[in-house]
Amino acid sequence: MSRRALRKADAVESRAGPLARLSQFKARHRGWIGYVFILPWLVSFLWFDLIPFVLNLYLSFTDYSVGVKWPNWVGLANYTEMFTEDHLYGLSLKNTIYYMGFSVPLGIIFAFAIALLLNTDIRGRTAYRTIYYIPAVVPAVAASMIWLWIFHTRYGILNQVLRLVGIGSIRWLTRPEWAKPALIIMSLWGFGAQMVIFLAGLQGIPGELYEAAEIDGAGHWHKMRYVTIPLMTPTILFNLIMGIIGGFQVFTAAFIMTNGGPLNATLFYMLHLYNNAFRYFRMGYASAMAVVLFFIILIFTLLMMRTSERWVYYGGS
Amino acid sequence: MSQRMNRREFLRVSASVAAGAALAACAPPAAQPAKEAEKPAGKTAPTPAEKKITVKFMNWWGAEREAIMNEVIARFEEEHPDIEVVNAVQPWDNRAERAATAIASRNPPAVIMTPRVETYKFAHEGLIIPITEYVKASGLNVDEIFYEGEINNQRWEGELWAFPLPTAGGATGQYLYNKKLLSKAGFDPEKPPETWQELEQVAKAVTVLDEAGIQVLGADVGNFPAWLYTNNGKYCTDDARKLTFNSPEGVETLEWMVKFTNEINGGIENVNDFWEGTSDTSADFPFYTDRVAIWFTGVWAFGHLKTWDPELWKDTNSWGAALRPYNGNNPKAAHHGVSGLQWAWGYVIPKNLPKEVQDAAYKWVEFLGTDPRGGCYFLFKQGRPSPVKKCNENPEYYKANPYWDVVLKSLESDVSVPITPVQSQIDDILNQAIQEAFYGKKDPKEALDWAAEKGQAVLDKFWSGS
Numbered sequence: 001m002s003r004r005a006l007r008k009a010d011a012v013e014s015r016a017g018p019l020a021r022l023s024q025f026k027a028r029h030r031g032w033i034g035y036v037f038i039l040p041w042l043v044s045f046l047w048f049d050l051i052p053f054v055l056n057l058y059l060s061f062t063d064y065s066v067g068v069k070w071p072n073w074v075g076l077a078n079y080t081e082m083f084t085e086d087h088l089y090g091l092s093l094k095n096t097i098y099y100m101g102f103s104v105p106l107g108i109i110f111a112f113a114i115a116l117l118l119n120t121d122i123r124g125r126t127a128y129r130t131i132y133y134i135p136a137v138v139p140a141v142a143a144s145m146i147w148l149w150i151f152h153t154r155y156g157i158l159n160q161v162l163r164l165v166g167i168g169s170i171r172w173l174t175r176p177e178w179a180k181p182a183l184i185i186m187s188l189w190g191f192g193a194q195m196v197i198f199l200a201g202l203q204g205i206p207g208e209l210y211e212a213a214e215i216d217g218a219g220h221w222h223k224m225r226y227v228t229i230p231l232m233t234p235t236i237l238f239n240l241i242m243g244i245i246g247g248f249q250v251f252t253a254a255f256i257m258t259n260g261g262p263l264n265a266t267l268f269y270m271l272h273l274y275n276n277a278f279r280y281f282r283m284g285y286a287s288a289m290a291v292v293l294f295f296i297i298l299i300f301t302l303l304m305m306r307t308s309e310r311w312v313y314y315g316g317s
Numbered sequence: 318m319s320q321r322m323n324r325r326e327f328l329r330v331s332a333s334v335a336a337g338a339a340l341a342a343c344a345p346p347a348a349q350p351a352k353e354a355e356k357p358a359g360k361t362a363p364t365p366a367e368k369k370i371t372v373k374f375m376n377w378w379g380a381e382r383e384a385i386m387n388e389v390i391a392r393f394e395e396e397h398p399d400i401e402v403v404n405a406v407q408p409w410d411n412r413a414e415r416a417a418t419a420i421a422s423r424n425p426p427a428v429i430m431t432p433r434v435e436t437y438k439f440a441h442e443g444l445i446i447p448i449t450e451y452v453k454a455s456g457l458n459v460d461e462i463f464y465e466g467e468i469n470n471q472r473w474e475g476e477l478w479a480f481p482l483p484t485a486g487g488a489t490g491q492y493l494y495n496k497k498l499l500s501k502a503g504f505d506p507e508k509p510p511e512t513w514q515e516l517e518q519v520a521k522a523v524t525v526l527d528e529a530g531i532q533v534l535g536a537d538v539g540n541f542p543a544w545l546y547t548n549n550g551k552y553c554t555d556d557a558r559k560l561t562f563n564s565p566e567g568v569e570t571l572e573w574m575v576k577f578t579n580e581i582n583g584g585i586e587n588v589n590d591f592w593e594g595t596s597d598t599s600a601d602f603p604f605y606t607d608r609v610a611i612w613f614t615g616v617w618a619f620g621h622l623k624t625w626d627p628e629l630w631k632d633t634n635s636w637g638a639a640l641r642p643y644n645g646n647n648p649k650a651a652h653h654g655v656s657g658l659q660w661a662w663g664y665v666i667p668k669n670l671p672k673e674v675q676d677a678a679y680k681w682v683e684f685l686g687t688d689p690r691g692g693c694y695f696l697f698k699q700g701r702p703s704p705v706k707k708c709n710e711n712p713e714y715y716k717a718n719p720y721w722d723v724v725l726k727s728l729e730s731d732v733s734v735p736i737t738p739v740q741s742q743i744d745d746i747l748n749q750a751i752q753e754a755f756y757g758k759k760d761p762k763e764a765l766d767w768a769a770e771k772g773q774a775v776l777d778k779f780w781s782g783s
Contacts, residue, residue: 067444068420087771153590154529169529174589262589263752278413279741281438294379 023299060288066281078288089289091264092272093296099268100181100247103187108239111191112232115198116224129199140252147186148173148257173258176265183253183266194239201235202228233312237304244300248293269293318341369401370677372425373759375419376664379406385698389691393684400677406580420444425667427678433485433661437473438738445665447476451679462687466656469733471663479663480686481704483696486731487616488541489724493638498523498533498610509611509637512571512645513547516611520581523610530587534603536611537588538577541751543613544570546653546732547643557735558780560772562747566647572760573644575754585755597621605629616727616748619718620700638720640727656731659740702728739779743772 026033035042060078062071082089118129125291150158151172159169168203172182205228213223251270254260260275273293277286319733378386383406390402405426407415413435419425420439430441433674439445459468459477467481496506502522510516520535538544542552542562550566553559561567582588598621603609605626612618623630640652664682666675685691686705693708700717702709702724709728715721750768753759759767 063436065442066417067439067442085774103375148594152594155594171586171590174586174593261752262586263756263758264749275745278417279745280739 014082056287056290060291062284062287064284064287066283071284074284079284079292082288082292083287088264088267088272090270092267095180095265096248096250096269099184099187099250100244102181103184104240104243106184107188107191107194107243108236110188111194111239111302112236114191115195115202116228118195119199119202129196132195133192135189136196138190140195141188141221141256143189144253144256146180147189147253151182151186151257170196172216174262176263179258179262179265183250183257186253194243197239198232198235205231230313231315233308234281234314237308238310241304243303244304245297248297248300324690354494363449370673372400372402372428372674372678373405374402374428374681375405375407375416375426376428376430377407377409377412378391378430378629379408382695382699387694391687392690392694393681396684397677397680400680413566420667422666423669425669427670427674428664428666428682431479431660431665432659433470433657433663434659434736434738434740436471436478436663436665437736437740439583439665440473440476441738442480444668445478446668446675447478448480448666448679448682449477450685452477455683457683457687462706463704464656464731466731466733467661467729470657470661479665480663480682480692481663482686482692483662483699484616484702484704484728485657485661485733486654486704486728487702487724488654488657488660489540489615490641490652490727490731491616491638492536492611492613492621492641493604493618493636494611495604495609496635496637497607498768502610506634506637508637510642511639512642514645516642517577517581519610520577524581526583529590531582531591532608534588534591534609535581536577537582537592537613538574539588539746540613540670541571541574542658542734543641543653543655544574546655547641548573548647549644549649549651552655552658552734553736555735557737558776559760560743560769560776563762563769567765568762569644569647571751571754571765574751575761578755584639585752600625600627602626616701616724617699619720619724623700633719635745638723640723640730652726652730654727654731658732658734658736659698659744661733716764737779741777746771746775 059071061073061075063074063077069202074182114132117126118132122128130266136266138146150156152167153159153171154176156172158172163169169303172178177270209227213227218226249270251274254266254268254271255274258266260271269289270293273286276282276289374390383404386404387404390404393402393565394400407728416429416431416435420429420431421451436445440447445466459480464467464484464486465479466486467484468477470485471477471479471481475743492509495507499506499509499519502519504519510519516538522535522733523533524531524535525533545552545562545567548566548570550564550570551561553561578585578588591603597604597614597618602625604612605622622636629635635649641654643650643652665679665687666682670678685695689708693705693711696703696716697708697711702714709721718724747768750759750764754761754764758764
């Protein structure tokens with residue numbers, strides 16, 4: 001706003017009272033009024049994200065424990081211990097990568113397949129969508145309790161079915177070899193959120209592309225192969241990245257159902273971090289673990305973004 | 318004059334506002350209590366109610382125990398009209414996080430219920446005050462009042478930090494057994510197993526296996542530390558500086574546990590499957606439904622049995638209680654239990670409090686911990702023994718519990734194992750080793766030696782202060 005306009009506004013203010021003053025205020029501060037709108041987010045970002053992140057980074061170089069005001073600076077000791085002394089660190093990372101390596105792709109395939117089905121003209125489509133989405137809003141603790149019974153060796157429904165078809169019982173949660181697969185199966189139950197995103201993506205594919213493909217003689221498979229999947233790759237990328245982030249942070253199911261056992265088979269990264277922070281009160285060490293996890297996730301995400309240039313199709317690119 | 322704010326200024330102001338708001342949120346409350354602010358205008362002389370000191374009592378005595386605790390608080394407040402105790406019962410979820418953040422805050426509760434390992438940790442970090450001087454001023458002889466195994470659990474570095482409640486003892490020193498199953502297997506139900514060897518015989522005769530695992534369980538011999546003490550072994554030295562659980566007695570104990578589990582129960586997976594999803598606060602718990610012959614449990618089990626299977630509770634021809642068996646082949650072995658490694662509850666007073674609040678808090682914990690109208694009554698109402706010896710002499714206990722003599726013997730034989738603030742880490746290492754032995758990944762000696770080496774490294778690091 002020019003000086004002349006401001007002077008004019010002042011003159012108007014002196015003549016016209018509060019309304020004019022408000023108008024003048026708005027005119028003067030239009031430049032930063034947008035910041036006021038983002039202030040709640042900004043304060044939350046500072047207080048709940050940025051400041052904790054920076055503090056966590058600092059604490060990872062200390063021996064911080066609960067209630068200690070001025071922790072000792074220990075340099076890289078926490079990081080050294082993580083990679084050389086902590087016999088459970090490598091195992092927890094391995095368990096987590098195993099879990100993520102199966103649960104993320106399986107989750108995407110499963111959610112995508114259901115989304116494809118729910119995108120067809122079937123009767124009661126809306127009801128089905130709701131039904132399939134419900135597990136995604138069931139609290140993780142409640143879901144864990146339900147699955148504890150589903151996996152029960154003697155009375156669980158899963159083993160009852162397996163016995164019916166002649167496979168026999170599996171010790172889902174008490175045999176080390178089966179505990180991780182059990183939790184991976186359980187993770188598929190919460191596919192609803194991914195499914196909704198896929199559904200939105202599928203509905204955004206222009207119908208004329210399918211018509212053109214049909215004119216060219218494409219059947220169902222070819223339409224899927226050459227139209228649906230390429231146009232869904234940005235959505236797949238999004239779900240993949242979110243899945244990887246979530247996969248690395250898997251915690252609740254293992255915490256409630258197995259507590260990391262049997263034989264540490266489900267000791268995931270976050271559970272090990274939690275144990276260090278709140279059972280051993282080794283907050284400095286846990287902070288260092290959190291920092292490393294941040295960089296692992298960052299690397300995976302960047303890797304996905306970099307490789308996406310080869311397989312993700314953005315219209316017009 | 319133009320008042321345009323640039324981005325940098327805006328961010329600076331925003332950060333200041335955020336920091337100010339956060340600091341305000343973290344600040345301790347104003348010294349003037351809310352009630353003071355509500356004082357009617359014109360009234361100048363404070364009434365006794367307005368002078369009250371509030372003791373916020375953070376604890377985990379929820380469910381039916383809350384009402385009993387409120388009764389105890391009412392008795393205390395009657396005696397101390399200048400103190401108001403707020404019964405701040407907390408949900409069990411995230412217990413450790415809640416306790417840690419509360420004690421580390423600038424505005425902690427006046428009293429926090431903590432397990433032994435956390436008490437030691439908080440004491441080590443200087444977050445709580447010892448009660449040694451208070452006890453001295455009160456003229457209490459705690460060694461006479463409490464069982465040795467109980468009061469020693471609350472001592473660290475020569476100071477007393479809390480009064481115990483409930484007992485940590487009685488958790489492992491005894492077992493309940495099903496007389497019907499023993500009779501059916503041809504054993505005298507009035508002569509429950511006294512030794513490991515007798516226990517093996519009973520378990521062999523009672524256990525029923527099928528293709529899905531265990532149908533009827535003779536006994537589950539988990540809990541290595543408790544069995545270790547029934548073989549004259551020790552977890553560590555008395556000064557808590559050296560781990561000794563891999564002694565010959567320790568190795569023999571773990572070998573026996575693994576052999577028992579493999580030969581009688583068909584392996585650890587069978588045992589884990591058997592207990593999966595069970596709870597002794599449910600009517601279909603295996604012991605209540607004649608599917609467990611010998612149940613190693615704590616003193617809380619009496620109350621649970623009474624609540625969840627009152628018919629069985631009344632029928633003492635069907636169930637009994639006895640002391641944990643010892644190794645009959647070791648002449649030095651005897652009945653023993655462990656009165657809490659990590660888990661021995663006490664009531665600590667944070668350092669970061671005004672002196673008058675700490676004084677009031679001590680009065681409350683002393684009442685709760687030692688007074689017959691306090692903790693004694695609170696535990697009696699739950700059918701549980703008290704860490705105060707005299708309280709357990711109450712004849713009403715004998716009427717209420719048909720096996721009260723076993724409970725008392727168990728408390729007398731319980732051992733307080735010396736621990737340090739890093740006990741959780743050591744326990745986790747030992748548990749991993751024991752699991753590896755049960756799963757056949759390591760032989761018992763190899764597993765215990767590994768755990769002792771790893772655990773000792775943690776302990777040495779702690780004692781060296783690094």
